[in-house]
Amino acid sequence: MTRDWWKHLLLILGVIVVIAPFYMMVSYSFKSPGEIDRGEGGFFGRQELMVDERCVVRRDPSRADITAAAPRFPGQNDRDIRDALVAEAETDCSMRPVVFNYTMAFTEAPLLRYLMNGIIVTASIFLIQVVVALPAAYALAKLKFWGRDAVFALVLFCLLIPVHAIALPLYILLAKLGLTNTYAALVVPWTISVFGIFLMRQFFMTVPDDLIDAARMDGMSEFAIVWRVMLPTAIPALLAFAIFSIVAHWNDYFWPRIVVTGNRDLFTPPLGLREFKGGGDGSFFGPMMATATVIVTPLIVAFMLAQRRFIEGITLSGMK
């Protein structure tokens, strides 16, 4: 420990740089606009009550409101009633900055909808990837058929192609099919994971043939073998692949940016955040950082809970 002090010093410097934007993101999501502007309030901000100006403006009393409120303020003129109403609105609209920021994050834009979309898209992508890749991987690993080597060579070749790189022709194909601005557009290009096939094939190669022969002796068809014998044995590898796939697609921004234009109902979390940024003015730093925090948190929390599996999953591609 004492001899290693310089190592810790270096690593802690690194930690500061790595943590800084996370710290700032979470901290700003707690603070009032004034505190952000002046750069004060420490990590949590002072959490003084603040007035949401937009809320006050929204409740600006109309003629009718004043008339309606007149009985509550007997003997006062309209002007006083109006002032009283504004004061009331200000009290109602004042809240702690943290509450303000997170409320705004969820009300200013349909953040819940975005999160739902994120879940729908990542889950569908993963499920379809498994449904397509698992049988193919099994056939490539365990069945002998003419053309197997050619198919596997094709898989190896396709591993060279990053899907982002061919985004443009894919976009044209989808546009021609009239599929842009649909869930399908978000999911379809990712339905085939050659990496998944490759990975599962390598895994299946290690499964003893005896297990499959035993299943055949029990009268199982090849399809039953895939789902009832191979799938259960592949759970650890599949879990790692799930993490790899989900992290990649939850965080993906490029592809949704291309195929979803304008239709907010289809926005994935990163797209939603992007729009928030585009539409907001300076006073929206707090809510925006709250949105960012909400979007980043699920994966980070999951990662903290199952670090080993996550690191395994993300670095899967390093396995040979």
Next chain:
Amino acid sequence: MSLADGVPHEAVVEKTVSHNVKERRAAWILTGPALILMVVILLAPILVASLLSFTNYSLGNSGFDWVGFRNYEKLFTRSTYAKMFVATLTYVVTVVPISVGLGLGAALLINSLGRFREVYKTIYFLPVMATLLAMAIAWEFMLHPSIGMINRTLEMGCGTFLERIWSFMANGCAGHFPVWLGDKRYAIWVISFIGIWQGFGFNMVLYLAGLTGVHRELYHAAEMDGARSAWERFRLVTWPALGPTTVFVVTISCIRAFQVFDTIEAFWPQGGGPNKSTYVMMFAIFEKGVQQNLIGIGSAITMVFLAFVMFLTLIQRWLVERKVHY
């Protein structure tokens, strides 16, 4: 079961044949969906892009003209695209070595520690997990010229000795500190920095995995053989053992670096940064092909991009098979 039981020989043959046919049919049905999708989603688009790169096609137009190599010609003559290549290569050449170096350094440091290993590992891995777009926005605030944390921190150095020994500080304190994202001198380096920030934890984890594969007795052997310094042991044992990891880490870092997009689109939705200094290829494909509907030129950039990436991966495979394979 056996022939001795009197089962006619032909029946056995017939049975195996039918079994083979069944197995073959099953195999094709099982691989069928994957095959079709591979062709439609991965191979066809390459073909489409390569064809379209010779046209002036636009979405919505009924027809198009073949323009030969004109798109490619533009790509290699116009200054915009020169800037594109410069920005992309600057980014790749900066980010790859530094993020690989930092990843290796962090892995070696962490691996040599007895305590807190997991803590460092977890923290350094956070940026890999986090949504890059969200973090880009966080960085944008950090880099804000007046209220950003970075310039505020720099301002704290004003009036100290730093001002005297570092002209950058002196200039900053006298006038103002850089408008990081708005200055073409800084923009690409800021983007590279964020790329390194995001990626080195990934490399670190791969290196840590590689280090667990180094046999401990090799270090003892090196010690017995007279390797006195940590550097000698690194040269003799660690570095060669990490050869395959390094090849992989470099390749994957390259491919990821080529694909940089999120940060640039978040910072400069239009035009690719101050004076197009961060106009990288993925952004160019997006801007030309999708936003401006210039499919031809977008496809040409796609083809060049694919060529880069595939070339890199092929080099990697070759290296893995030839050189670092013991």
Next chain:
Amino acid sequence: MAGLSIKNINKRFGETEVLKGVSLDIADGEFVSLVGPSGCGKSTLLRIIAGLEEQTSGDVQIGGASVAGQRAADRNLSMVFQSYALYPHLSVGENIAVPLRMRRMNTLQRLPLLGGVMPGKTRRAEEIAKEVTHAAEILEIAHLLDRKPGQLSGGQRQRVALGRALVRDPAAFLLDEPLSNLDAKLRVQTRAEIAQLHRQLKATFVYVTHDQVEAMTMSDRIAVMMGGRILQCAAPETVYDDPDRIEVAEFIGSPKINLLPVELSETGQVHLLGEPLSLTTGRRTKAVGSLGLRPEALFLTDSNAPLRGQIVHTENLGSELFVQVEVNGLGSRITFRTTPDKRASLAQGATVGLDFDADKALIFDAIGARVRDTHSTTTSKTEVA
């Protein structure tokens, strides 16, 4: 070449004490085996000698000088590792050359490209190449010099590891279970070759193994270690025939020594199952103990057999026959050795009588220490009868 001296070494890993005051002197040119079950501390002791591990207390001397505080690289020792620890990226020749390059070339000369232009490099490189070839010829691996370790068989790798150890002229060779990764046949062959190498080099060898056969066949002396102590260090014959402790007697020898519970009387008479044996000891106090009999100390007899029992199992090794007998009244089995031609008369379940050679009987007391001065009292016994 030099002798080694280990003085009162203690080693703790946290709470557990791995070595408890180990002392051992190894003469120049001697071949000493450290043998014991796994976890007895033999490898730790070797690594402390090597300098790869630091002792908690005690001293190691090489050639009479203390090496306290000296690191492994400076102790001028060679070591052969269990896993061979060959550098996988270097060819066989380069592997063997490493100790020489590390010691004779400076950092600049070793640099891959720049090194070539450094003064003195070429001459040193030639010298080294010559010595590498010489070492390779001794071990008959000269034809493998250009291969990578990955392309070699286990036995060949083992030789390369030996080559790397003997290419320089170390004060002593340390070998850490070098044969344990070889198959049985190759192990027997390599055993002989290492012994031969030792004779040829006349160097000091310290050899760690858990296999008592290796220790017995190769060593000048065997140090039997158990529980962090050296129980006995002596020539193989002595350790076998005249063990100091019951643990040593049990560890050395295959099949294992037979141990029978006996009582010692005040007169020194030894009783087995309540019956007096024709054996007395020098100890004159009443006590319980064990009688140790090697399988070859027992023989079949018809009359007056002190041990009787039923044959439960026989193992025919071709040259000899080991028979397990369930002893009446004892409830345990003992094994005796005989010749295969007796097989016909040794049917399973047959009752046999066994006697033993009193000279070869080993008596241990209740805590396992050897009780010496045993005398055969055959004559007096006959008189009593």
